[in-house]
Amino acid sequence: MPQQDPPAMHDLAAPLRVGIVGTGEIARAHLPGWQDLGAELHCVGLQGADEFAREAGATAHGSLEALLAAVDVVDVCTPTPDHPAIVRAALDAGRDVVCEKPLALTGEEALDLVAHAERAGRMLFPAHVVRYFPQYVAAREAVRRGDIGTLAVLRFERTGALPDRPWYADEELSGGIVMDQMIHDLDQALWLAGDAERVYAQQSIAASDGAVRTAHVVLTHRSGALSHCRGFWGPEGTQFRYTFDLAGDAGRLQYDSAADVGIAFDPVASARQAAGDGFLPDVSTMRDPYAAELADFVRARATGAPARVEAADGARAVEVARAALESLRTGRSIAC
Numbered sequence: 001m002p003q004q005d006p007p008a009m010h011d012l013a014a015p016l017r018v019g020i021v022g023t024g025e026i027a028r029a030h031l032p033g034w035q036d037l038g039a040e041l042h043c044v045g046l047q048g049a050d051e052f053a054r055e056a057g058a059t060a061h062g063s064l065e066a067l068l069a070a071v072d073v074v075d076v077c078t079p080t081p082d083h084p085a086i087v088r089a090a091l092d093a094g095r096d097v098v099c100e101k102p103l104a105l106t107g108e109e110a111l112d113l114v115a116h117a118e119r120a121g122r123m124l125f126p127a128h129v130v131r132y133f134p135q136y137v138a139a140r141e142a143v144r145r146g147d148i149g150t151l152a153v154l155r156f157e158r159t160g161a162l163p164d165r166p167w168y169a170d171e172e173l174s175g176g177i178v179m180d181q182m183i184h185d186l187d188q189a190l191w192l193a194g195d196a197e198r199v200y201a202q203q204s205i206a207a208s209d210g211a212v213r214t215a216h217v218v219l220t221h222r223s224g225a226l227s228h229c230r231g232f233w234g235p236e237g238t239q240f241r242y243t244f245d246l247a248g249d250a251g252r253l254q255y256d257s258a259a260d261v262g263i264a265f266d267p268v269a270s271a272r273q274a275a276g277d278g279f280l281p282d283v284s285t286m287r288d289p290y291a292a293e294l295a296d297f298v299r300a301r302a303t304g305a306p307a308r309v310e311a312a313d314g315a316r317a318v319e320v321a322r323a324a325l326e327s328l329r330t331g332r333s334i335a336c
């Protein structure tokens with residue numbers, strides 16, 4: 001009898017079954033990445049889950065329990081206050097978890113989630129997507145190679161419109177600009193210059209428009225390097241922009257997304273960047289960093305090798321952001 005070719009690997013492997021919890025803005029940013037990975041999609045949400053399911057070709061479930069019974073992996077995309085309970089339920093059901101940043105609103109709760117994942121023997125992947133933006137990856141490589149010598153002063157800026165979902169403006173729910181938006185740059189500072197030991201923060205809220213606010217956070221790293229992070233939430237229409245400026249004793253490395261239209265001669269690429277909604281950066285001219293982070297999670301889950309961002313990194317970013325909030329409250333520099 002003639003031998004048949006063995007089936008290709010992808011024929012043998014069942015698609016990963018992914019349950020997205022919360023079907024708002026960031027769930028839509030994750031969608032192309034899961035689709036690229038060939039995932040079988042499920043979702044549950046308080047509002048708009050049926051519409052999301054139609055767009056995504058996903059199965060909508062009526063409860064978190066029903067979704068947990070149908071999937072291998074849970075992707076937590078709800079507003080931040082709901083992260084801990086959903087992460088715990090997913091881990092208790094034996095599922096591996098991707099959770100949007102911040103993992104939780106307090107360091108204690110974030111550390112408890114890390115311990116919970118360890119006890120359950122499951123992965124908890126905090127979705128710190130900026131570690132997958134090529135500009136920051138290139139900066140980290142340059143720093144590791146020693147291109148700019150020993151780091152001395154790092155500056156990070158992030159500007160965008162205050163997201164229009166009302167829970168963002170409520171600091172009790174979102175943690176405000178430091179916990180929600182600047183946490184990206186706090187994580188970058190820690191990733192590039194190592195752990196921090198002190199934090200000092202200032203914030204100003206526009207008298208004329210409570211939605212407009214600026215925060216500054218200065219970290220003193222254990223190495224002695226200083227990081228200054230500036231976050232700005234502007235009114236509707238504010239263009240998304242991010243910059244960094246890394247100074248070491250052998251050189252300086254700078255990046256400004258406003259000066260980088262991707263493909264300079266392409267009017268479509270330039271127009272897309274200028275017309276973004278201000279809530280999320282335009283990623284149309286780079287490898288989709290949301291897709292890259294999900295692919296890294298899937299690779300780490302399959303191989304047991306570490307992912308670029310681990311649960312403890314997500315908890316540390318929350319602890320440092322929380323110390324910055326304590327500095328805002330007390331006006332003092334806070335040990336972290």
Ligand SMILES: NC(=O)c1ccc[n+]([C@@H]2O[C@H](COP(=O)([O-])OP(=O)(O)OC[C@H]3O[C@@H](n4cnc5c(N)ncnc54)[C@H](O)[C@@H]3O)[C@@H](O)[C@H]2O)c1
Binds near residue numbers: 129180
């Ligand atoms: N990585 C990034 O760059 C980035 C960008 C934006 C948002 N985020 C984070 O993603 C999370 C979600 O933000 P968003 O902008 O998508 O919010 P959103 O308000 O647009 O969407 C949240 C969705 O969750 C649903 N929901 C609320 N509570 C729920 C619950 N208990 N169970 C199931 N569904 C529930 C809502 O109905 C809504 O569909 C936040 O933690 C935010 O900080 C990360």
